[in-house]
Amino acid sequence: MKLIFAGLTGLVFGVGIALSGMMNPAKVLNFFDIAGTWDPSLAFVMGGALVVTGIGYRAVWRRAQPLFGGTFQVPNATNIDPKLVGGSALFGIGWGIAGFCPGAAIPALGTGRWEVVLFIAAVVIGLALRRLMTRMTTATVPE
Amino acid sequence: METAFTPFASLGGGLAIGLGAVMLMLGLGRILGATGIMSGLVFAQNRAEASWRAAMILGMIAAPGVIFLVSGTMPAVDVPVSPTMIVIGGIIVGFGASLGSGCTSGHGVCGLSRFSIRSLVAVPTFMATAGITVFIIRHMFGA
Numbered sequence: 001m002k003l004i005f006a007g008l009t010g011l012v013f014g015v016g017i018a019l020s021g022m023m024n025p026a027k028v029l030n031f032f033d034i035a036g037t038w039d040p041s042l043a044f045v046m047g048g049a050l051v052v053t054g055i056g057y058r059a060v061w062r063r064a065q066p067l068f069g070g071t072f073q074v075p076n077a078t079n080i081d082p083k084l085v086g087g088s089a090l091f092g093i094g095w096g097i098a099g100f101c102p103g104a105a106i107p108a109l110g111t112g113r114w115e116v117v118l119f120i121a122a123v124v125i126g127l128a129l130r131r132l133m134t135r136m137t138t139a140t141v142p143e
Numbered sequence: 144m145e146t147a148f149t150p151f152a153s154l155g156g157g158l159a160i161g162l163g164a165v166m167l168m169l170g171l172g173r174i175l176g177a178t179g180i181m182s183g184l185v186f187a188q189n190r191a192e193a194s195w196r197a198a199m200i201l202g203m204i205a206a207p208g209v210i211f212l213v214s215g216t217m218p219a220v221d222v223p224v225s226p227t228m229i230v231i232g233g234i235i236v237g238f239g240a241s242l243g244s245g246c247t248s249g250h251g252v253c254g255l256s257r258f259s260i261r262s263l264v265a266v267p268t269f270m271a272t273a274g275i276t277v278f279i280i281r282h283m284f285g286a
Binding site for chain 2: 002003004005006007008009010011012013014015016017018019020021022023024025026027029030032033034035036037039040041042043044045046047048049050051052053054056057059060061063065066067068070071072073074075077078079080083084085086087088089090091092093094095096097098099100101102103104106107108109110111113115116118119120121122123124125126127128129130131
């Protein structure tokens, strides 16, 4: 039941991504190209999503726990460090180069386009590099 | 290439994206961050970690097919960049999102609606670097 619910959640999210235009790199890159072929549509995506999560999250958190048990796992870190700023800056650079972000590319896999598969594979390499880097830097610290 | 301004489709898509995020919080008590879900599946330590993420990703991938069944057209994926750019962008996206603890969905949709201070720093950072990157590529190199 939990897995069916998770699948349905993914489907709703994916349909939203597809309708919104987020999975179309031409549209994403035009959103950022204010000096050129600007298409402001994607501001409406963020606006619409934030209205629903802004109200919905607060309604959900009135519950004692999630439907399928456990606890609400909400990040509570507040530290602004170079990792956060540098990582986010890099993420934006990659997004501006490729025109895809992970949340858009995963549903886009369903269109069967090879470019999407290539992007996802590259993201996995990036994730693996970051894990490798973390392992190497923590390994040099004596216990 | 020009893309059409689609405020209503983008707003509707955004509402569905938000609904997906609220559903995941309601059911499983989790933030909907696409990079985290992908990373959590690829590098999962056990089956419990992997299964709900796999179900969710399958639901996401099913979305374009569902849209095709209902409307008769696949969502547009127009890729105006070269395969090399997709790979370079993808690696930077994976590395950066992991280092910065989030991407468009995690920081952008989920984090901002919680007024997370880290997301309030991350989102303007990656929006700015994406915009600068697109400006440099399109207007300084003329690609």
